[in-house]
Amino acid sequence: MTSTRGLEGVVATQSSISSIIDDTLTYVGYNIDDLADNASFEEVIYLLWHKRLPKEDELAELKQQLSDNMSLPQEFLNHFKTYPIDKVHPMSALRSAVSLLGLYDEKSEDMSDEANYAKAINLQAKIATIVTAFARVRKGLEPVAPRADLGYAANFLYMLSGKEPEEIEIEAFDKALVLHADHELNASTFTARVCVATLSDMYSGITSAIGALKGPLHGGANEQVMKMLAEIGSEENAEAYIQEKLANREKIMGFGHRVYRQGDPRAKHLREMSKQLTKLRGEEKWYNMSIRVEAAFTAQKNLPPNVDFYSASVYHSLGIDHDLFTPIFAVSRVSGWIAHILEQYENNRLIRPRAEYTGPGMQKYIPIEER
Numbered sequence: 001m002t003s004t005r006g007l008e009g010v011v012a013t014q015s016s017i018s019s020i021i022d023d024t025l026t027y028v029g030y031n032i033d034d035l036a037d038n039a040s041f042e043e044v045i046y047l048l049w050h051k052r053l054p055k056e057d058e059l060a061e062l063k064q065q066l067s068d069n070m071s072l073p074q075e076f077l078n079h080f081k082t083y084p085i086d087k088v089h090p091m092s093a094l095r096s097a098v099s100l101l102g103l104y105d106e107k108s109e110d111m112s113d114e115a116n117y118a119k120a121i122n123l124q125a126k127i128a129t130i131v132t133a134f135a136r137v138r139k140g141l142e143p144v145a146p147r148a149d150l151g152y153a154a155n156f157l158y159m160l161s162g163k164e165p166e167e168i169e170i171e172a173f174d175k176a177l178v179l180h181a182d183h184e185l186n187a188s189t190f191t192a193r194v195c196v197a198t199l200s201d202m203y204s205g206i207t208s209a210i211g212a213l214k215g216p217l218h219g220g221a222n223e224q225v226m227k228m229l230a231e232i233g234s235e236e237n238a239e240a241y242i243q244e245k246l247a248n249r250e251k252i253m254g255f256g257h258r259v260y261r262q263g264d265p266r267a268k269h270l271r272e273m274s275k276q277l278t279k280l281r282g283e284e285k286w287y288n289m290s291i292r293v294e295a296a297f298t299a300q301k302n303l304p305p306n307v308d309f310y311s312a313s314v315y316h317s318l319g320i321d322h323d324l325f326t327p328i329f330a331v332s333r334v335s336g337w338i339a340h341i342l343e344q345y346e347n348n349r350l351i352r353p354r355a356e357y358t359g360p361g362m363q364k365y366i367p368i369e370e371r
Ligand SMILES: CC(=O)SCCNC(=O)CCNC(=O)[C@H](O)C(C)(C)COP(=O)(O)OP(=O)(O)OC[C@H]1O[C@@H](n2cnc3c(N)ncnc32)[C@H](O)[C@@H]1OP(=O)(O)O
Pocket: 006, 216, 217, 218, 219, 221, 250, 251, 252, 253, 254, 255, 256, 257, 258, 259, 301, 303, 306, 307, 308
């Protein structure tokens, strides 16, 4: 029995949700470039959950269901406010809050299709409210209630700032949500599938997935990218900074990928968005710095930027706190996690691989006084 480090190249399941073939990403057969340019996040949610694009009335119904379920129960908010949330990372708060959400759902253990769909809507709708409420409560501000007349992306930005977002902000944020929604069997999606393959409930699956997304080798990289850009500080420092990090054999966050070889197709969209938004804000330095970091890094290592690299300067330009970048990834990716959880339930088998044992051979127990 031999093992493969990090399960590289191992095909662990079948899925008809998203594919990465020859560096091309598709959701249910639609190229991500096509979706990024044309689809709204709500359309993508529908696509991932139903494996087809919605008709107008179906999309309207989904939007209504999300809107109807966005508000958090007052008891939940009261409980949430008792956390020491000014001291914790928002991904830790989100992980615990999603777990808590399960306690407020009387049907959390009901495994019928209807109950699972209701859980899907509840999670997708409320995750935006949880992240934005957290962001405000930790600053001593009251949460802002969602507005029924706003779409998902607009509502997120509105609940975060309390101000009606500009059209360009809504479009950029919506596109970022589309780009992050699903990604085949990435670490957090695999985690969600492993969890629910024991026939555990959807809240448990999403809570586990949030824990996996949090790490800096996965979704947590976007926050680290912004930290790096802030450390670099000015465009002229980019090359020297990268040289020093590489000389110390440190990883540069936002570069490299387990599956893509020529590059992550999502990065070019985020690069363009970063260019536009930093210009709009008069803060081109973040884009210019990112371009110089990319050039300096790729001149040394053949590892192109991944989805996390340019999303950092995009979210920064939208005025979002840096430690909310990964929770925003979760707000989008929960749509993909849910699709994979539903697919897992549909044709379930326990996921239980083997380990190649590398410990000592058979030993005889030695009584404690003789050791
Ligand atoms: C949404 C997402 O999850 S996208 C990924 C987000 N994560 C990051 O951006 C973190 C930085 N990148 C990385 O750590 C990696 O590229 C990963 C985790 C994404 C992929 O990792 P793996 O496929 O396991 O590759 P692994 O980490 O083994 O790297 C292979 C080699 O490339 C190097 N390498 C990979 N990524 C980087 C990087 N970002 N900076 C410097 N070197 C790197 C490694 O040091 C290693 O070199 P070595 O063979 O000389 O030791």
